[in-house]
Amino acid sequence: MVSQLDSLKKFSSVVADTGDIDSIQKFNPDDCTTNPSLIFKAVQSNKYKKLVDEVISNSKSRKFSQTEDQVNYIADQLTIAFGIELTKIVPGYVSTEVDSDLSFNTEATVEKAKQIINSYEQSGVPKNRILIKIAGTWEGIQAVKKLEAEGISCNCTLIFSLTQAIACAEAGAFLISPFVGRILDWFKSNTQKEYDSSNDPGVESVEKIFNYFKKFNYNTIVMAASFRNKDEIINLAGCDKLTISPTLLEELSQNDDEIKLKLSKEYSSSLDIERINVNESSFRWHLNENQMASFKLAEGIRLFNKDLLKLKELIKGQL
Ligand code: E4P
Numbered sequence: 001m002v003s004q005l006d007s008l009k010k011f012s013s014v015v016a017d018t019g020d021i022d023s024i025q026k027f028n029p030d031d032c033t034t035n036p037s038l039i040f041k042a043v044q045s046n047k048y049k050k051l052v053d054e055v056i057s058n059s060k061s062r063k064f065s066q067t068e069d070q071v072n073y074i075a076d077q078l079t080i081a082f083g084i085e086l087t088k089i090v091p092g093y094v095s096t097e098v099d100s101d102l103s104f105n106t107e108a109t110v111e112k113a114k115q116i117i118n119s120y121e122q123s124g125v126p127k128n129r130i131l132i133k134i135a136g137t138w139e140g141i142q143a144v145k146k147l148e149a150e151g152i153s154c155n156c157t158l159i160f161s162l163t164q165a166i167a168c169a170e171a172g173a174f175l176i177s178p179f180v181g182r183i184l185d186w187f188k189s190n191t192q193k194e195y196d197s198s199n200d201p202g203v204e205s206v207e208k209i210f211n212y213f214k215k216f217n218y219n220t221i222v223m224a225a226s227f228r229n230k231d232e233i234i235n236l237a238g239c240d241k242l243t244i245s246p247t248l249l250e251e252l253s254q255n256d257d258e259i260k261l262k263l264s265k266e267y268s269s270s271l272d273i274e275r276i277n278v279n280e281s282s283f284r285w286h287l288n289e290n291q292m293a294s295f296k297l298a299e300g301i302r303l304f305n306k307d308l309l310k311l312k313e314l315i316k317g318q319l
Contacts (some may be wrong), residue, residue: 086111097133109143145171181228197231214268238263
């Protein structure tokens with residue numbers, strides 16, 4: 001039996017979307033993505049108590065003027081410690097996200113990204129294994145432009161619109177993560193329509209971005225993220241990369257129904273697509289016009305920040 005997971009791997013690079021190190025080995029993913037919510041979840045698991053205790057204990061040999069500095073340091077080191085473990089499992093990239101409260105500050109995002117890369121390098125993980133995840137705000141995208149120019153590869157995340165995607169590609173982003181499930185979530189809550197695999201607006205958003213990128217020969221990798229069900233994944237077979245939770249990886253590995261190629265450069269190139277010029281004002285205008293994308297981008301930043309703050313509270317309690 002050839003599982004759907006194995007069939008999918010013929011069309012797309014499969015990435016694991018988790019901080020749960022032990023849960024992905026059996027799926028042999030190429031890369032791994034994390035985010036502040038996934039790291040917070042993993043840190044709470046008893047499985048990683050030793051790793052967490054080690055990071056906290058190592059921090060005690062350093063001098064901090066305030067507890068808050070120590071907590072911030074531990075939060076960063078924990079995120080990196082999980083990243084380091086993940087680099088031992090996947091052969092490719094591990095994505096590590098910059099603090100969400102920096103999403104509107106280009107300089108601070110650049111500085112934080114460099115700190116993360118330095119920490120990885122000090123632990124023996126070369127920068128070519130790491131993608132710095134940065135929210136697709138205008139300021140975040142300008143940070144991506146600077147980082148890519150300095151040889152640090154970025155993963156532009158929380159992408160809900162073609163405008164954001166184009167701005168990232170024009171900035172030279174190595175990779176973008178267009179979200180699927182969160183778009184479906186918004187449409188389900190904000191419209192009276194019924195949605196199924198034939199009209200999933202999250203899938204349609206990725207198709208549009210993929211077609212545009214391939215039509216105009218952008219090198220930026222399209223990695224669809226945030227899946228709610230197996231159909232969303234199957235309907236994007238052929239996308240450059242797909243980052244998938246362990247639960248959905250398991251479902252795909254248990255099923256052997258046929259998977260067909262849905263996205264291809266050949267097909268995209270044959271389409272008649274109008275070129276769009278994105279600059280700062282048009283970016284802000286289009287985002288403002290797109291209620292779903294504005295809401296989901298803002299909410300995404302809020303939620304990741306909330307989980308980072310929860311992680312810091314948890315650390316404080318353990319000091
Ligand atoms: C991965 O890069 C994303 O952070 C992740 O897929 C988000 O998934 P969610 O919408 O299920 O939180």
